[in-house]
Structures are given as structure tokens and as C-alpha cells.
Amino acid sequence: MAVYTPVGAGDLAAFLDRYDIGHATSFKGIAEGVQNSNFFVETTHGRYILTLYEPRVDARDLPWFLALLAHLAAKGLPVPGPIADREGGFLQQLNGRPACLIAFAAGVSVTEPSAAECRAIGAAMGQLHTAVSDFTPVRANPLGPAGWHDLAARCGDWLGGIHTDLPGLVARGLAATAEWPVSLPAAAVHTDLFTDNVLLLDGRVTGLIDFYFACTEIRAYDYAVTHAAWCFSTDGATYHTDRAAALAAGYAETHGLGNAETAALPLLGTGAALRFLLTRCYDWINTPPDALVTRKDPLAFMRRLDWYLAATPAMILGQ
Amino acid sequence: MAVYTPVGAGDLAAFLDRYDIGHATSFKGIAEGVQNSNFFVETTHGRYILTLYEPRVDARDLPWFLALLAHLAAKGLPVPGPIADREGGFLQQLNGRPACLIAFAAGVSVTEPSAAECRAIGAAMGQLHTAVSDFTPVRANPLGPAGWHDLAARCGDWLGGIHTDLPGLVARGLAATAEWPVSLPAAAVHTDLFTDNVLLLDGRVTGLIDFYFACTEIRAYDYAVTHAAWCFSTDGATYHTDRAAALAAGYAETHGLGNAETAALPLLGTGAALRFLLTRCYDWINTPPDALVTRKDPLAFMRRLDWYLAATPAMILGQ
Numbered sequence: 001m002a003v004y005t006p007v008g009a010g011d012l013a014a015f016l017d018r019y020d021i022g023h024a025t026s027f028k029g030i031a032e033g034v035q036n037s038n039f040f041v042e043t044t045h046g047r048y049i050l051t052l053y054e055p056r057v058d059a060r061d062l063p064w065f066l067a068l069l070a071h072l073a074a075k076g077l078p079v080p081g082p083i084a085d086r087e088g089g090f091l092q093q094l095n096g097r098p099a100c101l102i103a104f105a106a107g108v109s110v111t112e113p114s115a116a117e118c119r120a121i122g123a124a125m126g127q128l129h130t131a132v133s134d135f136t137p138v139r140a141n142p143l144g145p146a147g148w149h150d151l152a153a154r155c156g157d158w159l160g161g162i163h164t165d166l167p168g169l170v171a172r173g174l175a176a177t178a179e180w181p182v183s184l185p186a187a188a189v190h191t192d193l194f195t196d197n198v199l200l201l202d203g204r205v206t207g208l209i210d211f212y213f214a215c216t217e218i219r220a221y222d223y224a225v226t227h228a229a230w231c232f233s234t235d236g237a238t239y240h241t242d243r244a245a246a247l248a249a250g251y252a253e254t255h256g257l258g259n260a261e262t263a264a265l266p267l268l269g270t271g272a273a274l275r276f277l278l279t280r281c282y283d284w285i286n287t288p289p290d291a292l293v294t295r296k297d298p299l300a301f302m303r304r305l306d307w308y309l310a311a312t313p314a315m316i317l318g319q
Numbered sequence: 320m321a322v323y324t325p326v327g328a329g330d331l332a333a334f335l336d337r338y339d340i341g342h343a344t345s346f347k348g349i350a351e352g353v354q355n356s357n358f359f360v361e362t363t364h365g366r367y368i369l370t371l372y373e374p375r376v377d378a379r380d381l382p383w384f385l386a387l388l389a390h391l392a393a394k395g396l397p398v399p400g401p402i403a404d405r406e407g408g409f410l411q412q413l414n415g416r417p418a419c420l421i422a423f424a425a426g427v428s429v430t431e432p433s434a435a436e437c438r439a440i441g442a443a444m445g446q447l448h449t450a451v452s453d454f455t456p457v458r459a460n461p462l463g464p465a466g467w468h469d470l471a472a473r474c475g476d477w478l479g480g481i482h483t484d485l486p487g488l489v490a491r492g493l494a495a496t497a498e499w500p501v502s503l504p505a506a507a508v509h510t511d512l513f514t515d516n517v518l519l520l521d522g523r524v525t526g527l528i529d530f531y532f533a534c535t536e537i538r539a540y541d542y543a544v545t546h547a548a549w550c551f552s553t554d555g556a557t558y559h560t561d562r563a564a565a566l567a568a569g570y571a572e573t574h575g576l577g578n579a580e581t582a583a584l585p586l587l588g589t590g591a592a593l594r595f596l597l598t599r600c601y602d603w604i605n606t607p608p609d610a611l612v613t614r615k616d617p618l619a620f621m622r623r624l625d626w627y628l629a630a631t632p633a634m635i636l637g638q
Contacts, residue, residue, distance in 0.1 A: 008431075009428060024427050025426070026427065028350075028351060029349060032348065
């Protein structure tokens with residue numbers, strides 16, 4: 001939520017000289033992305049987002065992310081693609097950080113989505129899942145089930161301090177996901193399609209952004225994450241069946257779930273809720289309350305985890 | 320350097336409904352302004368900056384600031400003006416904060432200005448000083464000489480911890496400015512025209528921004544602040560005579576200094592350096608080193624203060 005590495009006008013001009021996109025006419029740091037420094041750049045040719053990757057991001061993963069973005073943009077998806085420099089490369093160095101220029105996407109993120117917006121994001125996710133079928137490079141999921149036990153252990157006794165029900169619920173979540181449906185189809189998926197990573201304009205998806213949690217993962221797990229993100233009230237207290245039905249309908253238009261995927265939805269939803277619950281708990285414990293970063297409420301995902309542990313495929317599909 | 324008060328899509332849509340400027344097509348928090356939350360808003364009609372005033376700003380001052388911006392924009396200066404709602408008002412409430420929509424200005428802030436850029440900002444400052452001659456509302460300067468003794472006292476023994484020479488130098492600065500040239504002409508001036516508050520495009524000033532330190536103050540003090548900001552290397556170690564001469568030439572084109580003002584420049588420069596030295600020391604002492612806000616180096620203004628204490632008017636004018 002801040003710019004960690006400042007970029008001066010001289011730095012920017014020298015950086016843009018490596019591209020064939022004119023010179024800067026506007027330049028502002030934007031408060032987006034918790035892991036990177038991002039800037040809005042307008043040049044005489046167009047608009048871009050300049051991203052400087054901070055040390056929290058493993059630089060070895062950057063070629064994979066940028067190849068995925070380029071792959072999706074080339075297929076015409078609403079994914080802002082990386083801009084190639086004069087030598088055809090995407091990655092630069094700027095002020096000691098790996099840096100990249102990405103197309104600017106119009107649109108606004110919704111806060112409480114409507115059913116129509118859920119249908120639109122379902123259809124866009126289906127397009128994404130179709131488009132990655134021939135994207136073969138692999139990136140393991142650092143926040144996948146293999147890491148959840150360790151993450152829970154690192155939260156330790158603090159969990160009970162956040163909420164007395166948390167230790168028991170996390171234990172139930174870990175037990176339920178011990179048998180993970182690894183035989184389901186995997187692909188390069190987003191795994192973080194929350195509303196703030198989707199731009200919409202007049203009900204149309206204009207941008208799927210922030211792919212820095214993307215990885216090779218069970219494809220229907222991406223569906224489960226998106227379901228968890230879009231079909232509950234933000235605080236997790238209210239489940240919106242109409243949104244869930246719309247998400248399923250939109251996804252069916254452009255991709256659709258297989259029978260084994262549908263059957264595994266409660267398990268995948270449990271895993272999705274557990275993953276965000278654990279990372280939010282970890283961040284909650286490790287972020288000082290007075291930091292300028294907004295801590296996201298873990299309880300919103302405690303409520304979702306509780307819901308998925310008792311859910312059926314039909315409930316998740318909004319039937 | 321962050322967004323303190325989040326604004327959701329629904330909040331934004333309801334806010335924009337009060338204006339006749341269409342609906343949002345893009346919306347991003349920007350990492351600008353240490354006292355307010357700022358957002359880039361593009362609508363079907365144009366581009367704007369949405370500012371939410373955080374509690375650090377005294378809401379009673381807002382009508383004065385907005386009246387000044389409107390006054391300057393109406394006179395054709397490169398000052399982005401506030402946008403009137405359907406009822407002709409500038410100030411709204413949004414998410415519990417006073418809020419205002421301001422025109423978006425193109426341009427990029429320079430880091431190390433050239434002499435030509437100093438001439439351009441000198442001319443723009445002169446236009447500003449001409450344009451405020453009929454702006455009569457008064458706002459006292461909360462960071463004027465009356466407050467410097469108190470500010471130094473609040474820094475106390477910490478000053479010596481920042482640099483061993485600081486306590487003595489601050490005492491000399493306070494003594495030198497005890498006789499403040501209060502009889503010089505006063506006006507509503509910016510008093511913070513640092514490079515990051517000036518947007519330039521192809522050598523032209525396209526935006527004077529961030530007027531939230533503006534106040535009724537000795538007009539030539541504004542010249543002294545701008546001189547301190549633009550005519551030294553950022554670290555204060557190098558004085559650029561060519562920039563100073565260009566600043567003076569630009570200012571002379573559009574306004575110019577009277578004889579009494581010229582004679583007072585060393586004193587005004589001493590005051591300007593002392594003001595920024597003291598506020599930077601205060602912020603340095605009161606900002607944790609690991610905060611996401613960048614602490615500005617007080618020593619850059621310690622060096623300037625030392626320079627002004629030995630300066631002549633001719634040196635300040637780059638002669």
C-alpha cells in the first residue's frame with residue numbers, strides 16, 4: 001500500500017529511453033500492491049504501470065509471471081501485458097530493483113459485487129482457464145497445502161489470542177484437507193482473484209491484475225478461491241446464493257467444472273478458506289497495529305472456513 | 320505517502336453522483352501527500368484528484384485553501400482548481416472525512432532541476448505572487464517564526480543526537496531571525512514550492528500543487544523557500560549559482576523583488592532553512608525508522624542554514 005523505492009524524474013527518463021514509447025507526461029506513485037512499488041506512468045504514446053519488485057518477491061519467479069501475463073494478453077484476455085523494450089525484453093533494473101512496464105487497464109474494482117458482476121468474473125475466470133491450457137512452464141504454489149501446517153505452527157498460540165475458536169477450527173481445516181485432491185487437473189492459475197484484483201467497467205471485466213500469487217495449482221482451487229472471495233459479504237458472515245449461482249453460470253459459459261471437480265468443491269473451498277485464514281492470521285500477528293498497512297481481518301475467513309467445512313457442492317454452486 | 324482512508328467503488332459512485340462529471344472509468348489510490356489520502360479518478364468527462372483530508376489538517380482551514388486554488392485557477396495559472404458540485408460547493412464529506420475533487424494536472428516533478436527549470440519556476444512563482452494581490456482572506460502561518468522557538472524546544476536534546484553541531488546552529492538561526500522583517504509586503508503564498516510540488520512538461524510549468532502549507536506570509540519569504548528548495552543539491556552540500564541566477568531572472572520577468580526585499584534575502588533564507596530544518600528534525604525524532612513514511616534528512620537543511628547565515632543578497636541572487 002505504499003511506494004517503497006522512490007523513482008526520480010531522471011531515473012524514469014533513463015528507464016523509458018530503453019523503450020519505444022515516447023517520454024513521460026505524467027508520473028505518480030500508486031498505493032497498490034503490498035509487495036511491490038507501483039507507479040502510474042503516462043507517456044506521449046500511452047499509459048502504463050511501472051512496477052519495481054521489492055525483495056519480498058523472489059526475482060527468480062519474475063520471468064514466469066511475465067511470460068504468463070504476455071501469454072494471456074496475446075490471447076486477447078483482459079490481462080494487461082508487459083511491454084517489451086527495444087531489445088524485446090520485459091525485465092529491467094531500476095534503482096536496484098527488477099522492474100517492468102505493464103499496460104494500464106481501465107476499470108474500477110467493486111467492493112460488494114452484484115450477481116451480474118459475479119457472472120462476469122466467472123466467465124472471465126473460465127476464459128483464463130481455457131487460455132492457460134497451452135501454457136506449460138511450471139511454478140509451485142508456495143502457499144499450497146504443503147505449507148499450511150507450517151504456517152499454522154508459526155502462528156502457534158497467537159491463534160487463540162485472535163479468537164478462542166480459532167485453534168480448533170484450524171485443526172479441523174488441516175485435518176479435512178489432509179487428503180488433497182491432487183489428481184484433479186492443474187494449470188497456471190491466479191489463486192488470488194479477489195475483487196481488488198479485478199477491474200470492471202459498465203459490468204464488463206476490463207482487467208485481471210496482480211498475478212504475483214499465480215502458480216501451477218489445481219485449476220478448480222482457483223474457482224474455490226474466487227468463490228470464497230466473491231460470494232460472501234466481506235466479513236464472511238453472509239453467504240450470497242445468488243452470487244454463487246451467477247459465478248457458476250458465468251464459469252460454465254466459458255469453461256465449466258468436471259464432475260470430479262464439482263465433487264471436490266467443499267474440500268477445495270475448505271483449503272481456500274484455510275489458506276487465507278492462515279496468511280491473514282500470520283500477517284495480523286506480525287504487523288504492528290500502527291503500521292500504515294491495513295491489516296485484513298482474519299475472522300472474515302474464519303467464518304468462511306466454518307461454512308465450507310459443512311458445505312455441499314450444490315451449496316457452493318448456489319443451487 | 321499512503322492512503323489512510325479507503326474508498327470503495329460504491330462510496331465513489333455515490334460521491335460522483337453529486338457532480339456533473341460522469342461516472343468513474345478508473346480509480347487508484349496515489350502515494351502522494353503525507354497529510355491526506357489522494358486518489359486518481361478518471362470519469363467519462365475527465366481526470367481528477369480526489370483528496371480526503373485526514374485529521375492532521377484543520378478542517379477550518381479548508382475553505383481558505385479551496386478559495387485560493389479556485390482564485391488562482393480562475394486567473395489561468397497552472398494551478399489545478401477545485402471542481403464544483405451540482406450546487407456549486409467544493410467541499411463534501413466522504414467516509415467521515417472532508418473531501419474535495421480537484422482537476423488533474425499533467426507533468427512530472429524534477430529531482431535535480433536545471434537552470435532552465437529554475438527560470439521556469441521563478442516565472443511561475445512571480446505569476447502566483449501577482450495573482451494573489453487581490454486575494455484578501457487571511458490565514459496565519461502555523462510554521463512561521465513565532466513557532467520556531469517552541470519547535471526547537473520540543474526537539475530539545477535530541478538535536479545534538481542527530482548532529483553535534485545542530486544545537487549551536489539552531490541557536491544561531493533563532494538569534495538571527497529574532498528581528499523578522501515584518502514590514503515587508505505579505506500575501507497568500509505557497510511557502511512549500513519544493514520540486515515535488517511543481518509539475519513540468521517540456522520545460523513548461525504545468526502544475527503548482529499541494530497548497531496545504533499556503534498562508535498569509537511575507538511574500539519574499541516564499542522566494543526564499545523556493546530558493547532553498549531549488550538552488551542547492553538535494554543534500555544541501557552544493558550551491559548552484561547558475562540555478563539561483565535563473566530563478567531570479569524568471570521571477571524578475573513576472574514579478575520581481577523590491578529593494579527592501581532583496582536586502583532581507585539572507586534573513587529570509589535563514590528563516591526558510593531554519594523552518595525546514597526544525598520540522599525535519601521534529602519528524603526525524605518522532606517517526607520510527609521502520610515506518611513506511613520516508614524520513615527526510617535534516618542535515619540537508621543544516622547545511623543550507625549554515626550557508627544562509629553567511630550569505631549576501633548578491634549570492635542568493637546568483638550574482
